[in-house]
Amino acid sequence: MPLQAVRPKILGFISEQASAWLVALVVLLAGFALTAVVAWAAADLYQQQVRQRFQLLVNERYSRLQERFDDQEQRLNSLRRFFVNSDDVSREEFDGFAQPLLLRARAYSWAPRVYREQRGQFEKAVSAQRGTPFVICELNSTGELAPAPERDEYVPVLYSQTQSLLGAPLGFDLLAQPLRRSVLERAQNTGKLAVSQPMQLVGVEPDYATGVLLVAPVSHLPTSDQSQNEPYGYVMAVISMRQLVADGLPKPDRDNLVMQIVDTSDVQKRVLFESGNAVASSDLVGARRLTLGDHVYALTLRPSQVFDQANHSSLSTILTMGGLLSLLLSALLYVLVSQRQRALKLVEQRTAQLRLREQELRGAHGQLRSVLNAATQVAIIATDLRGVINTFNAGAEQMLGFKAEQVVGTHTLESLHLASELEARSASLSVALGKRIPASQAMLVESPDNLHQAREWTLVREDRSQLTVNMLATVLLDDHGLWIGHLAIYLDITEQKRAYEALAARDRLLKKLSAHVPGGIFQFTLEPQDNWKFIYASDGMRDIYEIETGVLQQDAKKVFERIHPLDAERVRASIRLSALQLSHWREEYRVLLPQRGLRWIRGEATPEELPGGGTLWHGYVSDISDLKRVEEELRALSITDSLTGIHNRRYFQDRLKAEMVRLNRTSGALSVIMLDIDHFKRINDQHGHAVGDGVLQELCKRISQRLRRTDVFCRLGGEEFMVLCPHTDGAQAYSLAMELWASLRSVPMEPVGIVTASFGVASWRVDEGIDGLLLRADSAVYVAKQAGRDRVEAQSVC
Template sequence: MPLQAVRPKILGFISEQASAWLVALVVLLAGCALTTIVAWAASDLYEQQVRQRFQLLVNERFARLQERFEDQEQRLNGLRRFFVNSDDVSREEFDGFAQPLLLRARAYSWAPRVFREQRGRFEQEMSRQIGRPYVIRELNAAGELVPAAERDEYVPVLYSQTQSLLGVPLGFDLLAQPLRRSTLERAHRSGKLAVSQPMQLVGVEPAYATGVLLVAPVAHLSSAESSSNEPYGYVMAVISMRQLVADGLPKPDLDNLVMQIVDTSDLQQRVLFESNNVVADSDLVSVRRLSLGDHVYALSLHPSQVFEQSNHSSLPTILSMGGLLSLLLSALLYVLVSQRQRALRLVDQRTAQLRLREQELRDAHGQLRSVLNAATQVAIIATDLRGIINTFNAGAEQMLGFKAEQVIGQLTLATLHSSSELEARSASLSVALGKRIPASQAMLVESPDNPHEAREWTLIRQDGSHLSVNMLGTVLLDDHGLWIGHLAIYLDITEQKRVYEALAARDRLLKKLSAHVPGGIFQFTLEPRDNWRFIYASDGMRDIYEIEVSALQQDANKVFERIHPQDAERVRTSIRLSALQLSHWREEYRVLLPQRGLRWIRGEATPEELPGGGTLWHGYVSDISDLKRVEEELRALSITDSLTGIHNRRYFQDRLKAEMVRLNRTSGALSVIMLDIDHFKRINDQHGHAVGDGVLQELCKRISQRLRRSDVFCRLGGEEFMVLCPNTDGEQAYGLALELWQSLRSAPMASVGIVTASFGVASWQADEGIDALLLRADSAVYVAKQAGRDRVEVVARALDPAGPQSGPH
């Protein structure tokens, strides 16, 4: 039967003769059509969801705003009932009731009705109550408050509780302005709440200036049920529309809606409130009606760009992903069809070639048998399916002492192995594979964890002695690929085991010794091309550097990563110098450890040159952090004055020498300020040495607070002190000395009063030595003492035999 007749179709339905390009094109068109259908359905669903979300946001926003408008009406009605139910309301009672009502309102006020004949008596009574003149006022043409003109009736502001910084002018007549007058008249006629036209509020931020005046008439309780109710005053709420509407709403860059509120009764259609965010490019819009008092407001709601961005359509994603998947699927099918067609052609070509090579393999098989028999150092043993030995080469005879004729056809492979090992191996394989493995086949079954692994076995020689070998077993196949037996290859490892055991004993001894040595022991090489490597590292190295020993041996640079950046290059340089000179290496350096932080390490090693190039060091490292800490503490004690805590004479001399070296090398400026406490012996004699010590400590505290970070403050001894001022010229040093002088005499010290000191200032001059500079500073102090103490003197020039020369003070 021809080969083409039994080949299945690709994917079960595509003929092999079909063009790969045609299959890919059909799949691409089908995928694009399906993507279009899904995108159309998703687009329609998206439009419905967007409208539903917009309506939910609109309903929630409208309900919140209507609730706030009603809340303002309820608060003002509450204030009106407070006046209705009270015979007389004092200012304190009004403030206590109105203060909690100020949520989302700028002010609450009470204005009684005052008639022409009552005006004089009313103003006198109010002036007496508030303790200052009270006059009914109005705004003139210049916008100034002046006494109101004569009218039949006034409605002046009497009480007011406001959030405005400017407050509400008491006595302002609300009937003096047309806008407020019309609002009061509507409230008077209806007996209910009335709202003014949009107005600009005074004393608030410009963004909150647009608002309205909400007015409620107040009538006596006895006539409250009468339809001809005549109010005797009005309570009012000044409302900023932005404060009322925007308080508590999302920020503009997070708000999903754009709002606009317009008073429908306003002929100018002025906008009372408008959101600051940007309207989205959408046809969605909703208009609702809000009521406040006797006015109705139009609330227009549009979606914002935030709403548009959070509700973006998935149509582009669907189209792009669908098109991409269609393209990938068509490409995959093209590759699949074309590769299969190409593979079938290659199969036909390879089949002819394999048949030609089959004969060559038969010839090579015979040659291979000869090669196996020639291997005298390796035992090669082959068995049939029953395990009976049918091949026993010369290496097996030499290794086990048997002759081939004694073994072939007589013994099985299992008889050459230790029975106890086979039984133990059989038990472990049975557990791992979940089925019983006979002991006679245990050496031929591969472990599921490590297939093709060469395992160690013990063989029984002809004389009964044991032989340790490594065995590698495999199956034997005939020319048709059928399983016909097994092949076992054995390698004698007796000598190798003896060497390994000796090395293991040496390693255990070395590890035990290194574990009891403080610090870490190492062998380190520097090979050509700057290759650093640890050949050996004890467990102490892990404690020193907080790095596992295995990681150290893999990458020596991990140690240098632990070394402090300021010390790393110095350590590398010292190692290279030791390698170049074959000199003993010794360094002290810092390391930064993840757990213990900064530590000091001392390392020593002896180098030797390697035959192939490079250098090998044998050495150790130890932690000397405690020793370094003691050294630092001793150094700090040696340069610190024990009484005052500042630096002592020794430290001053060292720093001054260093600064002079710097000046001679790079030039610059340097000044010193010397001070001596005036009459310090008198303080000790009158108050005792304990008080004198306290004076010295307080003086050091005041001086230190005024010094700069670069200045060095030292005690020379007794009551003498010195300030070293690097990079400071004479004028700057003199200004600093004046500040220090003033800090001492500006405030008294406990128990002794004002303590003063005499200051001397000297600045370094070219080619001048340390002694000359200090002599001029000391001379300046002497001049200050001679001039009456408690002053600052400067010796500006080098001293000559004529005596000290002083500068300005």
């Protein structure tokens, strides 16, 4: 009888298959009902939480804004007390006190009261104090500042400390406009802080122009017989509602609230501030009262779309998850009930698959044999546990010259290897592993430092010739994981070894050639990802940068760490430019070496574009420090007098030209002092030229000690000298010449005694050239000599 005919019935009339569907349906309906109840409760809880979160945000925002309003009152009161407690406040004192107060306020200002009869004197006094014309002004019909007409009283802005880039409207009369006049009158009448109606602020960027004016009257301290003095001026805070309210709050795309501020005393109910973010579709609203001075502002807060997105309802998630859970539970019950039927079907399918797999394995065994024989370039040899060969493919026959019939079942793997090589390998393995390894197993045992890697061996062919191969050996396991033999795979590497030997010979030749080249030879690549790399570096690179070549090839950035910081960016930029234009690279730069210190390097390289992107350079670097040192020495010799060690005529002419260019561009002062040793020919004739040279050297020493660092002392030739004095007028140069004259004649020189000189001083005149300046200095020296020598003569006035 079939198995399906004896399946049991549930309740005697419902089949097993029908009962599975029925249970699944009941569970699904019960799950849906429970999900609806949970979703209703969650929705109610969500509404309560949203209201609580909104109220917390409203209270926090209100507290923050009221603190800011109170802070502005406190700052303005502190500024008023500063004026009350001071007899006279200068502009610098006002700026020093008001600067730190500029937090969320556009400006702080001081405006004194000026009466009609005081206006002229007041404007003159302020103009003299400021150094610029000062006029009491007001806005004309075109919105520009113009002189104010005659009135009984003015309240002009005298001092102002502002954050605005447009500057302060100094001199602006606050009584010229009704809104500002109204707030001043209220402050004067009450003696307390007063706030203006919403207005457009003057001297403020358009984005911050909407705001209010917070005013505090300033009066002298009352005497014993007075209760309160009439205010003599006002301190004001120019407050932009946008800056006061929005500064420091979340950006519109992140703000949870939409704010609106309206002045309750404003008949037009104009909006002082309104958030730029979108309002959420919600009935939640919060209303608060903000006070500033004598005004009350209505603050209205509504949730924004950001708040709506951050507090989205989980109702859809609960319904979705509840429905899915109910569906999964009903499906699970259905699966459990119908498991027996599916299990029986699965057994039948598995049985059919096993029979099919058995047939496939039989075919695969034949295919494997064909694959082994098809691998003619690789020798594949398998052995049993005793080492006797039981598989010998066609590649092994072709490689070793044996036929499979000759070796299978008769030869071991040991018989194919060179005996001396096996014994040497056996001895090294025994020492490494601490136990004796027989020679017959040496090719199958792996050393601890060379696991699962191919090893080079020597095989003996049938004709007794030797063959070098790479061998990879592994164990063979049966279906139960038991060890049944070994598998060895051999690859002929004769041609590979020849290629390696040729490459090694080429590398040795390249190394010898590069060792005799001064400097270093390199190959350098720059990949698209800004990856710098040396693919070749000769030994000379180690001497240039004091970095091992192996380290250079691993990290090319080590070279740039050696380059002088002032040259590094220039070298990088030139390399990138060479890569961009594929142009020849050539640079001279400095390196800071740990042992040799500062050295000069010259590098040249030729770029080529790589197929996969990037650039490859072939080039060399060399040390040119000695060449640079010679260049510096030659340059020093070209501008130095060899006898005295001071600058020569050539250097003086170059410096004088440079100074004249500076004067023509920026103006300023410049003077020269020319001196000629008196009776120097007599010194040479009486004492010899060696003594004369000593006199020249001693004179240069004495004068150099008296000169400033900015002065330039030069020898024009023979016994004539010149001192170039930048930024020095005629009087200063004459004073310096007198000091030089006194220092020269104060102490005698051995063996000639007192040596004197005639000095001539000339200072630069506007539109005068080099020749004219030098001619006047030379003329002054001539005048000194004609007047008896040993004196200082100033420039001619004509």
